[in-house]
Amino acid sequence: MRPDKLVLKTLRSASTPLDAAGVAGAVELGGGPGLDVERVANVLRQLEKSGLVADVGNGMYLPLKERHLVVGRLSVNRRGFGFVSSPLGDIYVGKRDMNGAMHGDTVGVRVDPRGSHLGRSGEVVQIIERGVTEVVGRFERHGKLGIVVPTDPRIRGDLFIDLPRSELSPHPNDIVVARITRYADRRDAMQGVLTEVLGPEGAPGVDVEIIIREHGLATEFPTDVIEAAEALRQDIDGELARGRRDVRDLFTFTIDPADARDFDDAISIEREGKGFRLWVHIADVSHYVPWDSVVDVEARHRATSVYLVDRVLPMLPEHLSNVICSLNPQEDRLTFTVEMVLDKTGLVERYECYPSVIRSDRRFDYDQVQGWFDGGGFPDEQSERALTDFRTVAARIHERRIARGGLDFDTVEARVTLDDRGEPIDVVLRSRTEATNMIEEAMIAANEVVARHMTTAKAPMVYRIHEDPDADALAQVSVILKEFGYPVQELHGATPATFQKIVAFAHGRPEERLINSLVLRALERARYVDYLGPHFGLASTAYTHFTSPIRRYPDLIVHRLLKAQLSRTLDMPPTSLMVPELEWLAEHSSTMEREAEAAEDDSQKVKLVALMARHLGEVFGGIITGVVGFGLFVQLENTAEGLVHVDTMADDYYRLDAERFLLRGEATGTSYRLGQQVTVRVLDASVSERRLDFELA
Secondary structure, eight states, rough: OOOOHHHHHHHHHHEEEHHHHHHHHHHTTTOOOOOOHHHHHHHHHHHHHHTTTEEETTTTEEEOOTTTTTEEEEOOOTSSEEEEEETTTTEEEOOGGGGGOHHHHHEEEEEEEEETTEEEEEEEEEEEOOOOEEEEEEEEEEEEEEEEEESSTSSSOEEEEEEGGOOOOOTTEEEEEEEEEEEOOOOOOOEEEEEEEEEEOOOTTTHHHHHHHHTTTTSSSOOHHHHHHHHHHOOOOHHTTTOHHHHOOOOOOEEEEOOOOOOEEEEEEEEEEEEEEEEEEEOOOOHSSSSHHHHHHHHHHHOBBBEEESSSEEEHHHIIIIIISSSSSEEEEEEEEEHHHHHHHHEEEEEEEEEEEEOOOOEEEEEHHHHHHHOOOOOOOHHOOOOHHHHHHHHHHHHHHTTTTTOOOOEEEEEEEEEESEEEEEEEEEEOOOOHHHHHHHEEEHHHHHHHHHTTOOOOOOOOBOOOOOHHHHHHHHHHHHTTTTOOOOOOOOOOOHHHHHHHHHTTTTHHHHHHHHHHHOOOOEEEEOOOOBTTTTSSSSSOSSSSSBBBBBHHHHHHHHHHTTTOTSSSHHHHOOOOGGHEEEEEEEEHHHHHHHHHHHHHHHHHHHHHHGGGGOOEEEEEEEEETEEEEEETTTTTEEEEEGGHHHHTTTEEETTTTTTEETTTTTTTTTEEEEEEEEEEEEEEEEEEEEEOO
């Protein structure tokens, strides 16, 4: 039998994905001719090019039911439709074309050559790998049968439990977790077994537990990971003896949120002629977490820390993130330093990257620093000089970045504050300040230096890219800009400088937050890749993430690659073993980043809804952020968003003008358009559905 047919037959007979070694072993066990692993690997690559098999990551392959299916991860919208992220770009999949696929599944899609109004579209014809293995939902009892009604609307259909065989006995309306033992098909419903009872629906903390389960986030570290982390120790003297640079004599400080628990970046700055010498020190996590160690495997799986409304789910165990890697004041720490010499305009003239030892002299927080800038009262002359110089150099770096076309949004972050029981008590709106901008500009500068260094060295690398905006999304924004009479209205082929003008024009206007939001939505999402590409939003030709290895796995990868490049050990283990994995590591990190962001947003939203539930019948001012046939979406000043359904607009019959994004009354001619300020009354708040209903007041 021909090698390609033999390999394909072996894959089709296997119950799980196989790599080249697995295929070769299976052929030998089946009594077939001995095949060299390298030859099998070549055959697999050819089969992939022919569209007969799919690489599902980490060199593992699965056969495809049809030739030339497009393979990717399915993300399902709460309204039932979804998109498959693939090498061709995003492929739209309608609710009726899911064919049993669920959010998070890796699927094979048959692409419709005709496309749709949303771009490429297709139908799921093969579920290659399941992404959801558990369901969280509300428990109902029907005799000997239990039903779990999913809280996540992206999961279609209920899950059935055989109660006599269950070891758990939840009460009706308890929130439970069930492991899926059989996925739904056209004949049978989804089935499973109960694994956990989270508590009664509406009990404090259960709402966030639901979100954690819906997004598949890890909450506890395995025992062996904790033990391995806690066994790690500092060895400052040993590292200095081995050649690590000692920069403890520099005045060094950190600036973080007041409630921060781990500190992974610190700053030193000195005047040099008419310019500055700026040191960005980053915690050297790679020293403690080598590739493929037990701690690394867990961190790789998590890929990012997740900052929920009431807790942090860290990427690394506490002994690493909050103790030996955290740049705590008055403690020696191992770091990786990017030292930059900048001229008076903020241009980096020279740089050096090296492993180092620092001692942070001061821990500042953003509010403190901004308060000193606004009203004086610095704690000492050294701190005042360092912070003032840092503000100056950061402003010049910023000016250069804006001059080349980088975007700069005045975003507002809403954080819900909770009491000791986890109940919401207020919303704090955090705007950007000089203090936050200083750190941001320093980190961007260091990230660019590292990216350019690795590019020049032609070394393997993980980059952070941001592709040009989607043309269809830009067309929608253009309509809004025309409605508001903006001087920039045509966005086809727009450069970052074009968006700068829009954001600048919106500054201080009532619709500023809406315009910023619409522009951000029109932009593609930044992501990690293993090849060089531009970053549209920063107008940067080479960018990476180097500055947060405590909380982001790609930064940890970059530290390892940079350290190996500097020591000329890229072709030696363990780095040489990591390099072939960069493509899937970058893709996995991007996926987990999106999942973490969604979970963080959901956790804020659920508490916002709970807070607004105490204000039923009260009136608030807001702005229309969405116009659809069935009503208006209105965002309040505290960022809570709800729907004014057309059924509540009883003074007229309103029709949608889709091209101009407005609803117009047939009899009165009254219109409500995107960006319009309105007053609404809170009608209803459903915490379980994360839904607010308003009426015009």
